[in-house]
Amino acid sequence: MYLKLSGASHFRQRIILSTLSGRAIEINDIRPSSESPGLAEHEASLLRLVEKVTNGCEVIINETGTRLRYRPGFVTGSPPGEHLHHDCGNVKSIGWYLEVLVLICMFGKYPLSMTLTGVTNDDVDVGVDTWRTVTLPLLRTVLHGDGDALAERVVGGFELRIQKRGLPPEGGGEVVLSVPITKGKIPPVSVLEEGLVKRVRGIAYGCRVSPSITNRLVDGARGVLNALLPDVYVFTDHMSGEKGGRSPGYGLLLVGETTSGRMVSAEVAEVSSANLVASSVHRSQRVPEDVGKEGACLLLEEVSKGGVVDSSHQGMLLLLCALGPEEINEVRLGPLTPHAVRTLRHLKEFLGVQFSVRPENSSGTIFLSCIGAGVANSNKRLT
Numbered sequence: 001m002y003l004k005l006s007g008a009s010h011f012r013q014r015i016i017l018s019t020l021s022g023r024a025i026e027i028n029d030i031r032p033s034s035e036s037p038g039l040a041e042h043e044a045s046l047l048r049l050v051e052k053v054t055n056g057c058e059v060i061i062n063e064t065g066t067r068l069r070y071r072p073g074f075v076t077g078s079p080p081g082e083h084l085h086h087d088c089g090n091v092k093s094i095g096w097y098l099e100v101l102v103l104i105c106m107f108g109k110y111p112l113s114m115t116l117t118g119v120t121n122d123d124v125d126v127g128v129d130t131w132r133t134v135t136l137p138l139l140r141t142v143l144h145g146d147g148d149a150l151a152e153r154v155v156g157g158f159e160l161r162i163q164k165r166g167l168p169p170e171g172g173g174e175v176v177l178s179v180p181i182t183k184g185k186i187p188p189v190s191v192l193e194e195g196l197v198k199r200v201r202g203i204a205y206g207c208r209v210s211p212s213i214t215n216r217l218v219d220g221a222r223g224v225l226n227a228l229l230p231d232v233y234v235f236t237d238h239m240s241g242e243k244g245g246r247s248p249g250y251g252l253l254l255v256g257e258t259t260s261g262r263m264v265s266a267e268v269a270e271v272s273s274a275n276l277v278a279s280s281v282h283r284s285q286r287v288p289e290d291v292g293k294e295g296a297c298l299l300l301e302e303v304s305k306g307g308v309v310d311s312s313h314q315g316m317l318l319l320l321c322a323l324g325p326e327e328i329n330e331v332r333l334g335p336l337t338p339h340a341v342r343t344l345r346h347l348k349e350f351l352g353v354q355f356s357v358r359p360e361n362s363s364g365t366i367f368l369s370c371i372g373a374g375v376a377n378s379n380k381r382l383t
Contacts, residue, residue: 003023005025006028008027008043010339011046012096012100013315013319013343013346015050016100016103017319017347018070019054019072020103020107021350024058024072025069025070027070028066030066030068032066037064038061039068042089045087045088046100049088049097050100052084052086054074054104055073057071057072058070075105075107075108075109075379076108076379077108078111079110080110082113085116085117086115087117087118088116089171090168090169092118092124093118094117094128094173095126095130098128101179102136102177102179106139106186107378107379108377111178112179114176114177115163115174115175116177117171117173118166118173119168119173120167120173120245121165121167121205121269123251123271126267127253127267128160128162129205130265130267133201133203133255134263134265134310135313136159137263138263138313138317139320140157142187142191144187157178159178160177161175162174162175163176164239164244165205166207167245167247167271172246173245182377185375185376186325186375187324188372189321189331189372191330191331192331195258195261197229197264198257199229199233199257200233200234200254200256201233203236204250205237205238206244206250208248208249214237214238214288216287216289217251217288219289220296221252221254221293221296222234222292223289223292224292248271250291252268252269252291253266254266254267254295254296254298254299255299262308264299264302266295266298266301266302266310267298268291306332306364306365307332308332314333314334314336314340315340317333318331318340318344319343319347321353322372323351324373326371326373327371328369329371330368330369332366336366353370353372355370356368356370
């Protein structure tokens with residue numbers, strides 16, 4: 001029996017929840033009136049990626065590509081002695097694929113080891129620097145639970161190595177991802193303490209541009225942040241030649257670390273005027289100092305919203321709460337993004353999990369709590 005859905009929105013989330021819940025889905029009306037109807041190139045690539053890390057999944061697409069039937073299989077990860085590879089293409093960045101890959105492979109039979117090639121950073125999706133610096137540490141925190149439970153609950157460790165950077169439109173980046181497997185269920189999620197920002201760390205990167213560009217990015221960001229906080233340090237990462245990919249560009253990731261151990265991030269990237277294929281809005285080229293200032297202002301905006309994570313991580317944290325054990329799982333978030341709201345609806349559809357929402361007017365944050373679905377890793381080896 002297929003769970004019937006409509007439209008092309010939140011495609012990744014539907015594949016994740018279908019795979020983890022074991023529920024087959026049928027998605028109809030996928031861009032029926034578009035000039036290019038049906039599944040997009042990056043969505044078809046995502047389905048091929050899922051097929052590589054699962055066994056027995058069934059994908060049926062009609063002739064026009066406007067209807068998809070997906071029946072999940074067992075998540076295998078990387079069999080012993082194998083290292084998987086996938087070309088993500090240049091339409092979407094590697095970060096767009098990582099959310100699906102990491103969340104389903106946590107519940108796999110074997111730890112995952114995979115090389116992904118394509119676009120590492122753009123101005124649309126979450127970049128690989130955010131994944132390496134913020135997202136994977138967040139997952140480590142959630143899996144850790146109480147005491148020294150990490151070693152008992154997971155096999156292997158999260159790791160993301162950036163071998164080459166690649167910006168749109170030509171890409172050329174390469175990363176190596178390692179994902180551990182969970183043993184049984186993940187621990188209860190309770191992330192409530194915001195804390196105050198005590199320091200800011202960041203990475204300014206440049207690909208196939210002058211090395212001085214990264215220093216100018218740092219100057220622009222520090223010009224805003226040093227007026228508020230003395231402890232600001234931004235690393236520079238300049239890549240040229242083969243390691244710099246095939247297209248020029250530069251960008252900045254800033255991370256605010258709080259007294260409670262939380263991390264709030266903001267990312268901005270700039271590609272040359274000829275590289276606006278991945279951008280939804282055409283804009284004139286900006287100088288590095290302005291890009292650095294924009295990154296600092298975006299970080300301050302994220303901090304002002306409150307919550308234990310920034311806007312780009314709200315959906316993932318809610319999903320982890322819903323996957324948690326059949327007891328109270330709770331988080332504190334800032335104003336919910338449209339993606340987070342849609343996540344709440346999908347969690348009810350796939351897992352039957354409903355959240356209790358309680359706003360706190362004094363801080364402008366929202367407490368969300370639920371009884372988890374108790375999703376366990378049934379794919380793990382028994383020996």
